[in-house]
Amino acid sequence: MxxxxxxxxxxxxxxxxxxxxxxxxxxxxxSPIAQWVFYGEKPSEVRGYTYSPAKDSATGKPENKPAIPKGDGALLTFWSGARQCSLVVKSGNEKISITRFQDSNQQSVQVQYIDEGGTPAELNVQLGRGISFWTYADPAVPGDFIGWKFDNLAGKAVPVRYRHQKMIDGTQYKLLPNSRWSYEKYQNGKVVESKQLDDLPAIDANKNSKEELELMRQANEWLSENLQDMSDTLSVPIPDQWLNTNSDPCQSVYAEM
Structure with missing residues (x-):
């Protein structure tokens, strides 16, 4: 004993x-919380890690070792704990930010783009399902933003138009205090249909698949063209195929670390 x-x-x-x-x-x-690679002009390539803030940190922000170069270039980061892959490319006033969330059964991609004139565009995609949200400036109507937004009742993305952050055409849902949902359909800035729903209709990935595939093709083409243009301007490699479920945009980060 x-x-x-x-x-x-x-x-x-x-x-x-x-x-x-x-x-x-x-x-x-x-242990690092992320690893990254920066492609720029001077230096042409830098690889490093991101660490949690030190206890005596004055800023409370994560620390990069070595420091990420400033200026124009492409920064590709893999966040291992969150299983996120992100890309930030800057060329003058033009900037694009992409985040691909992989720690879920349904992968998603978020894109924010600002062109040389400062005009924004936004794209949110549920991989394997389709477009959740995609808006960009209407070249025919200054100040207006057009695009697509997924509508649960329609079971597909429907055209939308915004003016000064207000919906002009399209549909929107809001969660009410009683846990129900309000539905409103807009035309020319006016509500033409409204009702309350107990629950949002379930999304059927197979419904309207042809329309969704075509819209995804257009979104992928738009994103690829912008990335290629910035790659050519900066003369740096920028990973593509962010909307392809079979691709791994962050492979170049940890492949050589």
């Missing part, structure tokens, strides 16, 4: 030592 007790105490002591050693190791050599 006494021998068993001594063994138990010894094992506990070993566990404490191991845990203490691990904590010291983490303090001296913390």
């Amino acid at each position: 006494k021998k068993d007790k001594l063994i138990g105490i010894s094992l506990s002591a070993v566990a404490v030592v191991v845990l203490g050693g691990w904590l010291v190791w983490q303090f001296i050599f913390p």
Whole structure:
């Protein structure tokens, strides 16, 4: 009995030592929360890691080692814990930011783009389902933004128009305090149909698949053209195929680390 007790105490002591050693190791050599590669002009390529803020950090922000170069270029980052792949490309006033969320059964991609004139565009995609939201400036009507937004009742993305952040054409849903949903359909800035729903209709991925595939093709073409133009301007490699479920845009990050 006494021998068993001594063994138990010894094992506990070993566990404490191991845990203490691990904590010291983490303090001296913390594990990175992300790894990245930057493609620019000077220098042409820099690879590094991002760490959680140090306890004595004055800013409380994650730390990059080495520092990420400033200026124009393409920054590709893989966040291992969150399983997110992100890309930020800057060329003068033009900028594009892409995040691909992979830690879920339904992968999604979010894109924010600002052209040289400062005009924004936004694209949100549920991979395998279709467009959730895609808006861009209407070249025919200055100040208006047009595009597509997924409508649960229609079971597909429907055309939308916004003016000064107000909906002119399209549909929108809002969650009410009673846990029901309000539905409103707009035409020429006026509500032409409204009702309340107990629940949002389930999304059928096979419904209207031809229309969704065509819209996805257009979105992929739009994104690829912008990325290629910026790649040509900067003369740096920029990964494409962000809307392809079989691709891995962040492969070049951890492939050579």
